[in-house]
Amino acid sequence: MATVGNSTNIFWQESPIGRLERQKLLNQKGCVVWITGLSGSGKSTLAFSVNKELYSRGKLSYILDGDNLRHGLNKNLCFSAEDRTENIRRVGEVAKLFADAGLICIASLISPYRKDRDACRAMLPDSNFIEARLLVDARDPKGLYKLARAGKIKGFTGIDDPYEPPLNCEIEIKQKDGVCPTPNAMAGQVVSYLEEEGYLHF
Numbered sequence: 001m002a003t004v005g006n007s008t009n010i011f012w013q014e015s016p017i018g019r020l021e022r023q024k025l026l027n028q029k030g031c032v033v034w035i036t037g038l039s040g041s042g043k044s045t046l047a048f049s050v051n052k053e054l055y056s057r058g059k060l061s062y063i064l065d066g067d068n069l070r071h072g073l074n075k076n077l078c079f080s081a082e083d084r085t086e087n088i089r090r091v092g093e094v095a096k097l098f099a100d101a102g103l104i105c106i107a108s109l110i111s112p113y114r115k116d117r118d119a120c121r122a123m124l125p126d127s128n129f130i131e132a133r134l135l136v137d138a139r140d141p142k143g144l145y146k147l148a149r150a151g152k153i154k155g156f157t158g159i160d161d162p163y164e165p166p167l168n169c170e171i172e173i174k175q176k177d178g179v180c181p182t183p184n185a186m187a188g189q190v191v192s193y194l195e196e197e198g199y200l201h202f
């Protein structure tokens with residue numbers, strides 16, 4: 001008998017087909033690529049590009065994008081510190097399931113708090129949490145910064161809400177001479193890392 005959180009009398013059920021069998025089937029290793037950065041820094045663009053590049057190499061990945069998940073799984077959450085923490089916790093748990101399924105799970109969320117990202121890292125076995133930080137000038141295609149600067153959106157990350165950069169991330173994507181790398185170049189940096197670390201083969 002076990003108690004987990006608020007659940008009592010629950011038992012873990014182990015399937016005879018496990019992570020290793022699925023990884024062998026897919027000829028890849030499940031992991032989470034966690035993309036963090038300000039709104040408009042290119043998280044979704046990078047996620048799409050990595051997803052496409054992996055697809056072209058016959059590798060299965062799946063994107064968990066903050067904006068999209070707030071249309072469903074996380075539609076009851078707002079942008080208070082408490083709700084952002086719950087947002088990241090839920091996505092971390094879902095990402096863990098996708099990695100266990102053998103997929104390369106690409107999570108792209110602002111995830112502004114270091115402790116929340118570190119909690120997701122701690123959910124994953126071994127070193128299967130790869131944190132990629134986008135350190136580039138944010139763009140404003142949705143006009144949100146303009147609204148936030150005008151005081152029309154309160155608690156906007158980077159304006160009147162905090163962003164805590166990673167202290168030790170696996171991948172940092174930066175501008176060179178003030179120029180942002182192209183989406184393909186950014187994705188190349190991530191895919192090369194996955195290749196070098198052995199995630200693209202079983």
Ligand SMILES: Nc1ncnc2c1ncn2[C@@H]1O[C@H](COP(=O)(O)OS(=O)(=O)O)[C@@H](OP(=O)(O)O)[C@H]1O
Pocket residue numbers: 038039040043044065066067070079083084085087088108109110111112142144153154155156157161
């Ligand atoms: N207050 C505030 N602060 C930051 N962002 C805001 C806010 N309100 C709405 N949005 C829009 O929500 C998108 C970010 O959602 P996330 O789930 O990634 O955010 S978080 O990780 O919980 O902080 C973010 O999308 P991206 O621009 O793709 O990052 C915004 O479009």
Ligand SMILES: Nc1ncnc2c1ncn2[C@@H]1O[C@H](COP(=O)(O)OP(=O)(O)O)[C@@H](O)[C@H]1O
Pocket residue numbers: 037038039040041042043044045046139140141180181182183186
């Ligand atoms: N590497 C890049 N080079 C040029 N434009 C980019 C690049 N990455 C993203 N963009 C553009 O910047 C804007 C914000 O990108 P997006 O991926 O939506 O960011 P985020 O998901 O972090 O909010 C979009 O208009 C996108 O087309």
